[in-house]
Amino acid sequence: MTEQPQEQSPEGQAAAYAAMVEQSRNTATVAPYAISDDLRPTIDELDLWENVAELRDQGYTVIKDVAPPELFDQLREVIHTLAEESAMKGKGASMLLGRDPVVDQVATLPKVLAIAEASIGQGMRASQFVGSILHKGDGHLNLHADANWLPAPFPEHNCVLTFCMPCEGMTDEGGTTRVVPGSNSLRRHITQEEMENSEHVPIEVEKGSVAVWDGAVWHSGGIRTIPGTRTVLHATYQRMYVQPIDDYTYLLEDEEYVKNASEELLGLIGAGLFYGTATLDHGVDLQKFFSSTIKAKK
Numbered sequence: 110m111t112e113q114p115q116e117q118s119p120e121g122q123a124a125a126y127a128a129m130v131e132q133s134r135n136t137a138t139v140a141p142y143a144i145s146d147d148l149r150p151t152i153d154e155l156d157l158w159e160n161v162a163e164l165r166d167q168g169y170t171v172i173k174d175v176a177p178p179e180l181f182d183q184l185r186e187v188i189h190t191l192a193e194e195s196a197m198k199g200k201g202a203s204m205l206l207g208r209d210p211v212v213d214q215v216a217t218l219p220k221v222l223a224i225a226e227a228s229i230g231q232g233m234r235a236s237q238f239v240g241s242i243l244h245k246g247d248g249h250l251n252l253h254a255d256a257n258w259l260p261a262p263f264p265e266h267n268c269v270l271t272f273c274m275p276c277e278g279m280t281d282e283g284g285t286t287r288v289v290p291g292s293n294s295l296r297r298h299i300t301q302e303e304m305e306n307s308e309h310v311p312i313e314v315e316k317g318s319v320a321v322w323d324g325a326v327w328h329s330g331g332i333r334t335i336p337g338t339r340t341v342l343h344a345t346y347q348r349m350y351v352q353p354i355d356d357y358t359y360l361l362e363d364e365e366y367v368k369n370a371s372e373e374l375l376g377l378i379g380a381g382l383f384y385g386t387a388t389l390d391h392g393v394d395l396q397k398f399f400s401s402t403i404k405a406k407k
């Protein structure tokens with residue numbers, strides 16, 4: 110049996126709060142794609158330095174072996190089942206966090222969280238979790254940057270990060286995502302002329318691995334030209350201060366869900382944030398405010 114955390118005394122709580130205020134004052138901002146001292150051991154342990162460099166320089170990377178292939182079989186089953194029940198009639202399903210434990214597990218895989226933190230910082234939020242299913246002939250080219258609701262120039266610190274988690278792997282003929290390598294360095298939206306003339310390359314991914322790209326890089330879905338399906342979980346994460354696409358705060362009202370959710374998952378759906386915590390009786394939750402100010406800089 111695990112030991113229950115001891116209730117802190119009022120003096121202990123006051124000391125912890127004072128230490129956090131002090132830490133907030135002394136925390137310097139980490140440069141774009143620089144790795145905080147907090148994250149460095151995890152990047153070392155998971156061997157992700159090459160991925161961090163590729164994401165910074167090319168705007169995308171493939172993270173190998175994020176989970177056993179069997180987990181992707183389960184994810185495929187979940188997406189196909191939810192897609193059948195959805196209004197998208199077998200083509201896809203939306204708002205997937207909290208709908209099945211497999212999705213939540215994939216959302217918090219250690220390599221996924223580590224790369225997300227490297228790109229969009231501590232305190233990152235889940236923005237959009239969508240499943241899609243491509244059949245032969247499906248898909249179209251439409252180059253864009255995922256930071257599509259941000260004005261250009263985009264901030265130097267990346268704000269939006271998308272993981273493409275293919276349940277069967279992804280090949281060029283299978284309709285994989287295509288990308289214009291290095292276009293992230295321009296930190297702006299693509300022009301009409303560039304949409305027609307930019308060279309793009311397919312991101313091929315083996316089953317068990319995932320593709321991920323920066324919100325500034327120009328990319329497009331591909332076109333499937335072979336039989337079978339391409340089943341993908343599109344998992345978008347974002348920097349703390351950016352408005353999420355999906356609103357998962359309803360999950361925080363579900364006591365059973367909260368009791369069973371990991372700290373990481375609760376963070377992704379916004380449990381620790383100070384936004385909206387003020388009431389007519391008091392200002393924002395200062396505990397949450399100061400802890401957010403620390404995370405925002407790392």
Ligand SMILES: [Fe+2]
Nearest residue numbers: 253254255328
């Ligand atoms: Fe996109």
